[in-house]
Amino acid sequence: MLITSRSNPTVMAAASLKEKKYREESRSFLLEGVKLFREAVASGLAIERVFATESMAKTCRELLPEGEILTVSDSVLEKISTEKSPQGVICVAKCLDKIHIINKIYKEEDFAEEERRILILSSLRDPGNLGTVIRSAAAFGCDELILSADCADLYNPKTVRAAMGTLFRQPITVVQDLPETVRRMTAGGYRVCAAVLDDKAERLDRMRIDRKTAFIIGNEGHGIDPAVVEAAGNTVYIPMQAGVESLNAAAAAAVFLWQSMVSV
Numbered sequence: 378m379l380i381t382s383r384s385n386p387t388v389m390a391a392a393s394l395k396e397k398k399y400r401e402e403s404r405s406f407l408l409e410g411v412k413l414f415r416e417a418v419a420s421g422l423a424i425e426r427v428f429a430t431e432s433m434a435k436t437c438r439e440l441l442p443e444g445e446i447l448t449v450s451d452s453v454l455e456k457i458s459t460e461k462s463p464q465g466v467i468c469v470a471k472c473l474d475k476i477h478i479i480n481k482i483y484k485e486e487d488f489a490e491e492e493r494r495i496l497i498l499s500s501l502r503d504p505g506n507l508g509t510v511i512r513s514a515a516a517f518g519c520d521e522l523i524l525s526a527d528c529a530d531l532y533n534p535k536t537v538r539a540a541m542g543t544l545f546r547q548p549i550t551v552v553q554d555l556p557e558t559v560r561r562m563t564a565g566g567y568r569v570c571a572a573v574l575d576d577k578a579e580r581l582d583r584m585r586i587d588r589k590t591a592f593i594i595g596n597e598g599h600g601i602d603p604a605v606v607e608a609a610g611n612t613v614y615i616p617m618q619a620g621v622e623s624l625n626a627a628a629a630a631a632v633f634l635w636q637s638m639v640s641v
Contacts, residue, residue: 379431379448379449380447380448380449381449381450381452383453385453387447388449388456388457390403391428391457391469392456394407394469395459400472400530405425405470405472406469406470407457407468407470407537408467408468409463409534409538411433411436413468413537413541413542414441416541416542416545418440418441422470422471424441424444424468425445425469426445426468427445427446427469428447428454428457428466429446429447429449429454429465429466429467430448430451430454431448432465434446451463454467459534472531472532473544476546476547476548477531477551478549478550479551480551481550481552482554483552483561487565488561488562488565488566488567489564489565492588492589493588494518494519494521494588494637494641495519495523495567496510496521496522496523496630496633496637497523497555497592497593497594498510498523498524498525498528498593499594499595499596499605500525500528500599500602501529501595501597502527502596502597503529503597504529504533504534504535504536504539505535505536505538505539506529506539506597507524507528507531507533507540508535508538508541509540509630510594510631511536511540511547511549512539512540513627513630514634517634517635517637517638519547519634520548521548521550522548522549523551523552524552525551526551526552526553528551531544531549555605556602556604557608559609563609563610567589567591568589568611569591569592569593569608569610570591570613571593571595571606571609571611571613572592572593572594572595572601572612572613572615572633573600573601573606573612573613573614577612578612579611579613580613580614581614581615581616581632581633582616582636584613586637586641587641593605594626594630595626596626615632
């Protein structure tokens with residue numbers, strides 16, 4: 378049956394997931410396009426339902442034979458979509474609560490027990506940047522991303538799109554008190570380095586890095602919260618050509634992640 382009504386209750390419920398509060402209430406989110414759909418299926422994501430145009434419905438049923446595939450008109454798909462030119466497929470999937478831990482309170486022993494490559498994000502607000510960092514983290518073998526609670530939403534459609542499927546596999550933890558988390562990391566044996574420009578900052582390419590070295594990337598415009606920098610106790614910078622003030626946050630994250638990978 379073809380759904381043509383934009384006020385259909387199932388359509389309206391899916392469209393509401395464009396807003397964060399409804400994503401949080403339902404613990405569900407949207408992902409768009411056949412590429413992300415394939416990635417979601419391959420990752421074993423819990424897909425609740427799929428909205429597909431008539432031209433894409435057959436492909437969707439082949440990818441997810443047991444799933445709920447709803448055939449909809451172009452107008453209905455546009456109602457749900459966050460893109461200017463929808464690609465014919467939109468999925469509603471459950472949030473990945475097993476690998477994306479929200480509001481975790483770490484203990485010192487959580488960091489003392491094992492070595493893992495960690496990148497910390499402090500107040501990274503742009504969802505496109507966040508998605509790009511997640512993609513880089515997966516590419517360069519980051520074991521865990523730790524985010525302050527005021528970072529962009531993991532399931533914002535722009536984050537999901539920019540992460541290009543790596544969101545479905547990358548371990549991510551969101552904490553309410555980032556300075557305290559950093560202090561507990563330090564107590565647990567980590568060397569935590571905030572990416573800032575100051576007189577005491579160490580050049581990235583000259584520092585010793587091991588699996589218990591963690592880096593902090595800050596907000597696109599304001600950098601890292603001073604309380605987080607103080608908790609870290611160490612600062613680091615990426616050497617650049619004269620006249621360039623800084624890198625985009627996502628680009629800087631990629632440099633730190635790559636350096637961490639090749640140094641261990």
